[in-house]
Amino acid sequence: MSSSQIDELRRRSTFAFVGTVRRLNAAAMDAVPVTDNTAVVTVDEVLQAPPMFTDLAGSDITVQLDDAEPVQEGQQATFFTTGGIYGTSLAVQEVGHVEGRVGAERAAELAAMSPATPEHQTARLQKRIADADVVVVGMISLIRFPSEYNRHGPASEHAPLWREATIDIESVEKGELSQDEVTVIFAESTDAEWHQTPTFRVGQSGVFLLDRQEIPELQIEAYVALDPLAYQPPERLDSIAGLIGEPGEPAGTS
Amino acid sequence: MVMIVNIIPNSLSGETNQDSEPSLAVNPANPLQIAASAFTPDPMGGPNAPIYVSTDGGQTWVLNSIVPSRRITGDISQSFSGTESKLYAGVLKFPARSGAQTEQNLLRTTDFLSPATMEVLKDSTDQDQPWAQATTVRGGADVGKEKFYLGYNDLAAPGGRTATVDLSPDAGSVNPNFDSIRIERRSTSGQNGPQIRPVVHDDGTVYAVFYGWRTFSSISKRVRADVVVVRDDSGGADPDPFAALVDDDNFAGVRVARDITFTWNATLGQQRVGGDLSIAVDPNDSSTVYLAWADQRVAGHMLHIQRSTDRGATWSQELLTITNGKNPALAINSESEVGLLYQQVADLDTNPRWETHLRRTTDGLAWNDLLLATTPATTPSAIPPQGFQPYLGDYDYLMAVGQEFYGIFSANNRPDLANFPNEVSYQRNADFDSRRLLARDGVTPVPISIDPFFFKVP
Numbered sequence: 001m002s003s004s005q006i007d008e009l010r011r012r013s014t015f016a017f018v019g020t021v022r023r024l025n026a027a028a029m030d031a032v033p034v035t036d037n038t039a040v041v042t043v044d045e046v047l048q049a050p051p052m053f054t055d056l057a058g059s060d061i062t063v064q065l066d067d068a069e070p071v072q073e074g075q076q077a078t079f080f081t082t083g084g085i086y087g088t089s090l091a092v093q094e095v096g097h098v099e100g101r102v103g104a105e106r107a108a109e110l111a112a113m114s115p116a117t118p119e120h121q122t123a124r125l126q127k128r129i130a131d132a133d134v135v136v137v138g139m140i141s142l143i144r145f146p147s148e149y150n151r152h153g154p155a156s157e158h159a160p161l162w163r164e165a166t167i168d169i170e171s172v173e174k175g176e177l178s179q180d181e182v183t184v185i186f187a188e189s190t191d192a193e194w195h196q197t198p199t200f201r202v203g204q205s206g207v208f209l210l211d212r213q214e215i216p217e218l219q220i221e222a223y224v225a226l227d228p229l230a231y232q233p234p235e236r237l238d239s240i241a242g243l244i245g246e247p248g249e250p251a252g253t254s
Numbered sequence: 255m256v257m258i259v260n261i262i263p264n265s266l267s268g269e270t271n272q273d274s275e276p277s278l279a280v281n282p283a284n285p286l287q288i289a290a291s292a293f294t295p296d297p298m299g300g301p302n303a304p305i306y307v308s309t310d311g312g313q314t315w316v317l318n319s320i321v322p323s324r325r326i327t328g329d330i331s332q333s334f335s336g337t338e339s340k341l342y343a344g345v346l347k348f349p350a351r352s353g354a355q356t357e358q359n360l361l362r363t364t365d366f367l368s369p370a371t372m373e374v375l376k377d378s379t380d381q382d383q384p385w386a387q388a389t390t391v392r393g394g395a396d397v398g399k400e401k402f403y404l405g406y407n408d409l410a411a412p413g414g415r416t417a418t419v420d421l422s423p424d425a426g427s428v429n430p431n432f433d434s435i436r437i438e439r440r441s442t443s444g445q446n447g448p449q450i451r452p453v454v455h456d457d458g459t460v461y462a463v464f465y466g467w468r469t470f471s472s473i474s475k476r477v478r479a480d481v482v483v484v485r486d487d488s489g490g491a492d493p494d495p496f497a498a499l500v501d502d503d504n505f506a507g508v509r510v511a512r513d514i515t516f517t518w519n520a521t522l523g524q525q526r527v528g529g530d531l532s533i534a535v536d537p538n539d540s541s542t543v544y545l546a547w548a549d550q551r552v553a554g555h556m557l558h559i560q561r562s563t564d565r566g567a568t569w570s571q572e573l574l575t576i577t578n579g580k581n582p583a584l585a586i587n588s589e590s591e592v593g594l595l596y597q598q599v600a601d602l603d604t605n606p607r608w609e610t611h612l613r614r615t616t617d618g619l620a621w622n623d624l625l626l627a628t629t630p631a632t633t634p635s636a637i638p639p640q641g642f643q644p645y646l647g648d649y650d651y652l653m654a655v656g657q658e659f660y661g662i663f664s665a666n667n668r669p670d671l672a673n674f675p676n677e678v679s680y681q682r683n684a685d686f687d688s689r690r691l692l693a694r695d696g697v698t699p700v701p702i703s704i705d706p707f708f709f710k711v712p
Contacts, residue, residue, distance in 0.1 A: 014298040031309070031316040033367060050298055052268040055695060064369055083298030084369050087263045087316030092298075093369065115299065152472045154409045154416075154445050155518050156382050157528070157648065158328075158346070158356050192274075192293055193328065193348050193356075195642035216353045228639070 001098050006106065009096045013080035016048040016110050017056070018101045019063070020076045027062045029089040037065045038091075044076065047102070047110040053090070054114065062091035069097065078102045126243045128229040132209040134175030135244065136182060137237060139205040142166040146185060148218040158194075160187035162218060165200045165225075167208055173237075174244050184210055185218070186225045198231035207232040207240050256612075258626060258709045260667060260680040261290060261306050261315040266297055267682040268693040268700055272634070275647030276706040278662040279341065279386075281334040285655045286311045289334070289341055289366050290662055292706045293644075295326040302371055303327035305343075309367065312660065312708045315681060320363065320372050323347040328356075329648075334366075335388035335400040335425070341366040342425060344384025344404045354379035360404055360420065360432065376420070376432055380410040383448040383648070388425065391489070392456050400426040401489060405450035405462060411436060417446040417464040417482075421490040437462055437484050437496045439505045443470040447479060448648075449531040458489040459540040461566060462496060463533045463547070466509070475518040481511040481547045483533070483566045499566050510560060510569050514549035522555050522580060523599040523606050523631035525645040530557065534584035534592070537654075541565045544592055544618075546582035554578040557596055561618050573618045578602055581647060583661065587654035591616050593711075595652040595661045599631055606631035608646065610663045612711060626709055629666035629673045634703055646704065659711045667691065667705035678707070 010016065019041040026040045027033070041063045043056045064084060071077060077099055081092035101107070112119035129135060145151060146164040153159075165184050169177065187194040209230050210223040225231060232240060262269060273292040281287035290306040296319045297304075303323035308315045321327055321343070328346035335342060343361040350357035358381040361372040385405040391397050402425035408418040415438040422430040438446050447465030454460050466480040484496040484507045492498065497506035518528045530548035543562050548555060557579035561570045576582075576598055583595040594613045599606050610627040636645040652661040666673070669684035669691060682705075683692040691700040 014300055029316075031307070031314075031367070033369075052266065052297060052694075082300040083296050083319055084300075085316055085318050086265045086297055086304075087314070088265060090265055091369070093300075152444075155470060155472075155475075155528075156355065156407075156409060157448060157519075157526070157643070158382060160355065190636070190638050190641075190643045192326065192642045192644070193346075193350070195638040199638070214353070217355065 006098060006102070009080040010048070010110065010113070013048070013082055013095045014050070015053060015081045015083065015092055016078065017043050018045040018047065018076065018078050019043050021071050021073050022060065024073055027091065028060045029062065029087050029091070031087045032062045032085055032091045037067065039063050039065055039071065041079065047078070047107050048114045050115045059089065061089055064091060064093045066094040066096060071097065076100055125229055125240070126246060128209050128227055129174065129240060129243050131211065132174065133212040134177055134223065135173040135207065135209050135240065136167060136169050136177065137171045137173060137207050137234070138167040138169045140165050140200045140202050141168045141181070143200060143202055146218055146220070148220050158191050159189060160194055161189040162215070163188045173207070173241060182223060184208065184223045184225050185215060196228040197226050198228070200231070206234050207237055256624060256626070256676050256709055256711045257312065258674060258676065258678040258707055259312060259315070260678060260682060260705050261708050262682045262705050263316050264681050264683065265694060266317065267691070268698070269297065270701050270703040271295060272641060272704045273706050274664045274704050275329065275644050276650055276662040276664050277331045278651040278653065278660060278708070279332045279334050280653055280655050280660045281339065282336040282655050283334070283338070285658070287334070287339060287366070288312050288660065289332050290315070290706060290708060291327055291330045291332060292664060293326055293328070305332065305366070306706070307366055312710050315708070318367065318369065320368070320370065321345055321361065322359065322371050322374060324349055329383050331384055331386040333386040333388040335402070336390040337400050337426060339365050339367070340400065340426065342386055342388040342402045343372065344386045344406065346382070346384065350379065356381055358384055358406065360402070362425065375430055382407040382409065383450070385451055387452050387454050389454050396423070399424050401454070402430070403452045403454060403460065403490065405452045407446060407448040407450055408434070409445060414442040414444040415439070415446070417450050419450065419452050419462055419490065419496065423489070423491065435490065435495045437464065437507070438466055438482070439507055440466055443467040447477070447529045449529050451531050451533050453533050453535050455535045455540040456537065457540050458487060459535065459565070460486045460490050461533055461535060461543055463531050463545060465529050465531065470518070476515060477518050478513055478515050480509040481514065481531070482507040483510055483545065485566050508566055510545060511547060511549070511558070516548065516550035520550070522578060523608055524636040525580060526643045526648070527555050527580060530580060530582055532582045532584045534586045536586045536590050537588055538590050544584050544586065545569070546584050546594065548579070548582070554602070555580065557582050559594065570618070574621060581650045581663070583650050583652035585652045585654040585659060587659060588656050592618065593652055593654065593659040594621070595650060595663065597646060597650065597663060600628070608665060610665060612659070612661065624711065625675055626663065627665045627674055627707065629668065633666060634701070657712060661709050662706055664704050664706050666702060668702045
């Protein structure tokens, strides 16, 4: 399998591990329907996983096998998977596998890309920077309703509660902005749909990584701060400046 | 003897999600099969959101990621039709697709235990709070057909009459059609409230209740509303659907309570409030129907329980009122016993606690009281970005199959038997002596959070 093919598997998976196939047509917990595509696999080594699943080495889990490349009992492989069923044990859905154990360099890459690792967080930030249309350093000087906002519009639990913040610009780190201030739309809602997006207060300073997009409800195109990483505190400026210009790599799951 | 189970699976012992706003479905054809849901993300950040499933009557649970939502299960309600293991659901996908405030899917699976992603039957935008009820027709020309009702608030509806019930008369077919029935007939403030609750009887009677919002102040967030009950006697197929009840203003829909008021998005015990509704029909007599609704009084956020014995035409005085109550859920079992699940903030001003009660009555007058949980209302925090609304849920759920009541609620998950006076069992690792949650390794402490709790009462 080529390096680019492995990269593709990595991008599509959220849980990668080296495992040994113990039993085909079997499952490691009762809740999983046994089919021709289920197998019990012993996790030999976790390579990439969310923090809650990094200690699975030595455990038997169920893998819902992809049809593309069969595996044999006793075979060791590096499995790239996504989640599926969680009970007393796990059942994961195979995206693909590589025979045997991937090389040490690749294993280190995978480990570094596990969520919550510093490398993963840097990669996420790097992607945010790459995706952002502008990156500015500044301070919030004003917050108000967008002029297009219908304050008498429908009341919904999931309404974003759009607000418009004016940022006094100290420097433009990425993108083209000639003026000394920029307005940005953000969501003030605490609803589950919006709670991870940043909210602002007057006097708040930092680095703002903004997208230009259309907001149909307001019938405008504007800069928005709707990504959870759209705001970074001022002490992160040096690291952000260092990342600007570097290509953003998909960071996988957050 | 009540059975209360924290349904977070053991393999997720380390999780700290705010698993709020629970919903429940028990398969009437096989009550060992149960599907639950909450605001729960896929633990590995995968492309689907999960539901909780049990095949042993709720004693053990696993998480099955089969809901095609992107980050987390948003508002979700599910219902078995009673045909084999078919499960229907309405869900808001979080986040919605670009440009839409919300995105609602109507879903179906022929086997809720399968790892296959649920089938999308309908996709639309700008709706809220889907509420699913499915059934299998037991007699007549349509015998064997599955019907799927989805109550929801359609903010895209014309004319501000947003209370809507989608009905598919043959939901088990390959490409089921859905009729969107607007059940509000009066003028509104521009919309109805988000709670649209249909309930179905085997004889074809269908009731639905909603808040008819009459005025809404965008400044004070004050809502003035009627509590409106509508009825259809042919499973939603009357020529003028849901118009069987007519009030003294000659509009369809009986106003059980008129000109009640509450404040939209006020908070109670860290949980937002903005209306509560539940309705249940007696399986032995479709003329008898119980209703729970909420408003704001000087004494606090109040729940009110009323009953009709003439198919919704007239209503009793209040049978029960609950101060600082939230999330009422009514059900009636095969013995015509009524169950009322609700959550209530006790000691609001000193040491606020969320109490979860199940009360039952056979006559509407004498209600016994089973305290399922009493947990701190101040922890964990609902403040973003870690916390969010709904804190416990804009609803919970109770249903009856045969004589048994099945329910679900969300609460602070500290493993403290003082918080669960009628016992509780945890699947996740917990040390009740030290009152600590533990990770899968059985050693590492885990912070408290909000978990869903299933219960069953014979």
